[in-house]
Amino acid sequence: MTEYNFELHFVLPEDRPDSEDHLDALFEAGCDDALVGAGKLGHIALDFTREAKNAEEAILSSVENVMSAIPDARLISASPDLVNLSDMPKVMEKWEVAHLTRQAMRKYAFDQVKKVMRPFPAEALFNGTSLWHMNEVVSWLLDNGKVDRPDRAQELLDLTNSARKLNAALEYARNKAPAFDSFISKVAH
Structure with a gap:
């Protein structure tokens, strides 16, 4: 457990x-x-x-x-799902995944670190505010060896994937899309 x-x-x-x-x-x-x-x-x-x-x-x-x-x-x-650069290190610290600063996350996000396996995830802009899906950030950190505790990072990835999926289903249901499933119809009325 x-x-x-x-x-x-x-x-x-x-x-x-x-x-x-x-x-x-x-x-x-x-x-x-x-x-x-x-x-x-x-x-x-x-x-x-x-x-x-x-x-x-x-x-x-x-x-x-x-x-x-x-x-x-x-x-x-x-x-956690959508996060800004300041939230990212807080989530990582809370989960004991990595000790990263906002400044480090900013360098990663704006491609100021050259030795990486793949580019940092694309941001989603909301009213001029840059936000990222935390599951994509955790996946990127894992792929690039930027975590102290890979086991905890995998658990956080599991959580952030689940939060993102639920939020997507809720948004789908709120937009009057056809019934998604009985659970969503109960909680997103």
């Missing part, structure tokens, strides 16, 4: 937008391994540290626990 650390972001039901109203139900539903953040009325973020056989199981079981506690909540996103 591996311990996975990730965040899930939900919109709360309109008739009960205060996250405080849901804390007991979340605990009783099995979310005792999450820190609950309530920065904006009508929204809730849960920072999970969950043990599971794989990342997908950890994320999906957490979503199911939240949905059983707050049936009308709507899952918005899972992270």
